[in-house]
Amino acid sequence: MDQAAQTMIDNLHKNTGKSLEEWIEIVKKENFTKHGEVIKFLKETHGFTHGFANLVAHKSKGSDAGSASNTDDLVEAQYKGKEHFKPLYDKLLADILKFGKDVEVAPKKAYVSLRRKKQFGCLNPATKTRFEVGINLKGQPGSGKLEEVTAANAMFSHKINLADINDADSEVLDWLKKAYDNAG
Structure with missing residues (x-):
């Protein structure tokens, strides 16, 4: 644990x-x-x-x-029927792991949590057509791809919706890096 x-x-x-x-x-x-x-x-x-x-x-x-007996099984199960999003997940995760040695990757049943001293993001194949990146940047106005989450008690303050691997550009990584920096 x-x-x-x-x-x-x-x-x-x-x-x-x-x-x-x-x-x-x-x-x-x-x-x-x-x-x-x-x-x-x-x-x-x-x-x-x-x-x-x-x-x-x-x-x-x-x-x-x-x-879970094996966290790889959790990730595999997330992409059943959404296999086309697995390369997107792999790309984002590889880039996020470059932020620092203290990135903790914690697969859950429906998403993968990204932590430092506290949770800063998550990667979630939300539907067959939408991959959602959850980001914690409280107080940050939405801008560009970054949308504020207005639901009460939401796990994340912001999200970015992606449709395919080409949407995972430097803007997405910049927002994730900012959240990572804030979580340290």
């Missing part, structure tokens, strides 16, 4: 008085079928922040990178 996940688990217990295992039991008794239902329940009923609700939701469903 990575250090960031362990810190969140420790803080969950400190903040709520219950362990991750206790929260998983509570959630499983509700028989939710969807990730979003778990998040909504924890936020509305127990006052969780999005981050802690997301952690418990993933752990209760075994859909986080730490619960």
Whole structure:
């Protein structure tokens, strides 16, 4: 388990008085079928922040990178039916890894999280026609390809939608690099 996940688990217990295992039991008794239902329940009923609700939701469903037996399997599963986006992912990841030795790549069930001291981005084959790059740049106005995300409690402040590998240009990498720099 990575250090960031362990810190969140420790803080969950400190903040709520219950362990991750206790929260998983509570959630499983509700028989939710969807990730979003778990998040909504924890936020509305127990006052969780999005981050802690997301952690418990993933752990209760075994859909986080730490619960997977092989993180390569998580990435492979993301591209089933969206194989045309895998070269785009590979290109972006190769360029992002050049930002520094402290880039942490954490595959999840639906996306790949990019972290430094904190999460700065994600790579997500969102649909068969749209690849989404999530970026954390709070306070930055949208500009060019960078769109502000206005949804409450969104994981990222901005996103960039790409249709193919040719859209992964220097502007996309510049925004990701800025988010990486801010996360250090």
